Amino acid sequence: MKNFLSFADAGEYKALLRQALDIKANPYGYQHVGKNKTVGLIFFNPSLRTRLSSLKAAYNLGAQAWVLNAGADSWTLEMADGAVMNGTTQEHIKDAIAVMSQYCDVLGVRTFPTLKDKEADYSEEVLTKILHYATVPVISLESATLHPLQSFADLITVAETKKKERVKVVLTWAPHVRALPQCVPNSFADWFSEIDWVDFVITHPQGYELDPKFTKGATIEYDQRKALEGADYVQAKNWSSYRDYGQVLSNDPSWMLTPEHMARTNDAKFIHCLPVRRNVEVSDAVLDSPNSLIVQEAGNRTFSMQTVLHELLK
Ligand code: CP
Numbered sequence: 001m002k003n004f005l006s007f008a009d010a011g012e013y014k015a016l017l018r019q020a021l022d023i024k025a026n027p028y029g030y031q032h033v034g035k036n037k038t039v040g041l042i043f044f045n046p047s048l049r050t051r052l053s054s055l056k057a058a059y060n061l062g063a064q065a066w067v068l069n070a071g072a073d074s075w076t077l078e079m080a081d082g083a084v085m086n087g088t089t090q091e092h093i094k095d096a097i098a099v100m101s102q103y104c105d106v107l108g109v110r111t112f113p114t115l116k117d118k119e120a121d122y123s124e125e126v127l128t129k130i131l132h133y134a135t136v137p138v139i140s141l142e143s144a145t146l147h148p149l150q151s152f153a154d155l156i157t158v159a160e161t162k163k164k165e166r167v168k169v170v171l172t173w174a175p176h177v178r179a180l181p182q183c184v185p186n187s188f189a190d191w192f193s194e195i196d197w198v199d200f201v202i203t204h205p206q207g208y209e210l211d212p213k214f215t216k217g218a219t220i221e222y223d224q225r226k227a228l229e230g231a232d233y234v235q236a237k238n239w240s241s242y243r244d245y246g247q248v249l250s251n252d253p254s255w256m257l258t259p260e261h262m263a264r265t266n267d268a269k270f271i272h273c274l275p276v277r278r279n280v281e282v283s284d285a286v287l288d289s290p291n292s293l294i295v296q297e298a299g300n301r302t303f304s305m306q307t308v309l310h311e312l313l314k
Pocket residue numbers: 046047048049050051142150273274275
């Protein structure tokens with residue numbers, strides 16, 4: 001593993017998953033790997049889970065960690081190559097990332113999409129610059145198009161709770177009050193369409209089709225209720241349109257997941273990356289039910305990050 005930006009960087013996923021389950025069973029057993037190592041974390045956007053689980057993962061691994069909130073804690077960064085910096089920006093990303101690489105052995109970066117410029121977002125314009133200027137391995141803490149640490153934690157959660165060899169996993173779109181990125185569903189599709197013991201189905205209203213390069217031929221079912229039939233795991237998530245880029249095309253409340261929806265499943269476990277808009281995306285009754293794995297799933301963010309750090313630092 002050179003960087004961790006998508007499923008492709010996981011290599012042989014079964015080996016990485018086994019490693020994650022070993023690390024979870026013995027979280028302090030690999031501290032020789034992190035000894036005298038520093039994890040740098042730069043956030044261009046807010047976070048609760050990614051920030052705290054990354055710090056905890058570094059701690060478990062015996063490494064030190066620092067966090068920089070770009071813009072808020074540091075100089076205002078200029079992103080444009082060749083810019084004449086006579087405006088409000090104070091430091092070029094080129095210099096900032098090269099310098100930060102001096103202060104860590106691995107660099108985690110969170111950089112959300114604009115949701116305005118599809119080409120810039122889907123070419124991962126900011127992350128690509130950071131990869132270019134970094135001299136240490138880079139971990140995506142959620143980029144413009146993907147959130148691989150979340151999907152890896154989702155995989156750990158499904159793997160450690162499944163009761164049978166093959167499972168049906170359904171990703172369902174859910175309503176929201178704002179336009180959200182496609183990173184989490186793209187990434188979930190990127191990972192779960194590759195898992196050979198998963199029957200993977202995506203359900204959403206017309207117009208919410210994800211980039212086919214991530215869905216990779218997964219079954220798309222526009223009838224949510226039909227999609228949920230026989231599901232063993234349900235992941236709910238809102239996203240804005242990829243086709244009509246960044247637009248909200250539907251707020252249909254009938255897509256909010258309720259016990260009536262879950263009654264169609266095979267007593268499915270429920271997962272969600274969080275944060276969740278309660279009683280907009282998913283009802284309290286589903287989120288607080290015994291089948292809800294949302295807290296366990298968030299806990300597994302520590303072990304997805306710790307496993308990736310282990311691979312990059314060992
Ligand atoms: N799921 C997730 O990435 O949470 P945060 O945005 O709080 O980090």
